[in-house]
Amino acid sequence: MTTSSADWLPHGIADLEPAAWEALRAGSAIVTAGPGAGKSEFLAQRAGYLFETGICRSPQQILAISFKRSAATNLRHRVAARLPEHAHRFNSMTFDAFTKSIVDRFRGLLPKDWAIGADYSINFPSKRDIAGFLGDVADGLDRESARAVRALSPDTFLSNDVGVAQLPALPSQQQKPASASEYAVQEWWKRNYLNEESPTVDFVMLNRLADLIIRCSPRLQRALRVTYPFVFVDEFQDTTYAQYSTSRRCSVRTEQP
Structure with missing residues (x-):
């Protein structure tokens, strides 16, 4: 059962500021705020809005990417507490964990000369x-x-x-x-x-390999975009070119708090 955009209410807090309501309902958004201003809470509420209004319709998922594991864990726990029935569709992880997961799951799609085994x-x-x-x-x-x-x-x-x-x-x-x-x-x-x-890689190399996998497989790129119609990027101002370009390939929309 879905809720209309006009009737939807936030979870766990009384209300949102007018600017937050506007950003929450936007097709995509960049949110600028200082430390402690509630950016993580905003992302959790944004997830609730997208899930419960049916804008992000099951089985579609939201991918949330953070720089630190603590931030990724915090956001995952916020969503689980507010939206337990939708928590399985909210994937919160670090940039490094995301690109490594692409390489580990789809390394077989790498062109032959770039092939890498599971024992890297x-x-x-x-x-x-x-x-x-x-x-x-x-x-x-x-x-x-x-x-x-x-x-x-x-x-x-x-x-x-x-x-x-x-x-x-x-x-x-x-x-x-x-x-x-x-x-x-x-x-x-x-x-x-x-x-x-036995190749040795660093996490920037893993990122470039993940980018290559996605570029070389239009089917995978389409599957990722269908699976993740929304991507949240925490601390966007610190995002490197490699991180942004790879996450961008996975979604039509990218949220940037």
Whole structure:
């Protein structure tokens, strides 16, 4: 049984502010508010509105993505407390957990040359590890190119360089690198993944592999969009390009508090 939009009421709280009501009923929304302003509560109420008015109709689900496990758990518990009959249709997880789940469930859809087994290893490279890698890459280059590679930041190499590079369906289709960043990114994949019997990945690489899986499988992309007509992204201002592009492929609408 569904409730009309005009008759729907929030759960567990007396009322919502006018701006919250407006955002709650919007087709999609960006919500800006400071710490402690109730963004998590708003998302829980938004889920209730979408489920109980039939806008997100069973068996469709809502995907909620957070940066921290504590935030994902908090939101999951809020929805379960307010909407126990719909809680199974609310999937709240971190960006890393979501992209890993795509790779683990659908790795068989990866193009052959990017194939990965279930026994892959996850690495957590430190700033020192990345600096060492960049230095090693630079050592084999001419002076100008080496200087450009060494100028790359170990702090942002994964998020700003590896994370924005879209993998081609075939490694052989990669274009000749036009910058130090592109060269270093290609070397990162070669040394950690492509030339290894047991690939080692970090979570940015997992994100790029998940993105490739979805891009290479229109059927999977359609299935994800049908399953998740709404995606909630918590702390959107901190979202990296890789995280946003992958979550965007999964849904027509993306909520951004």
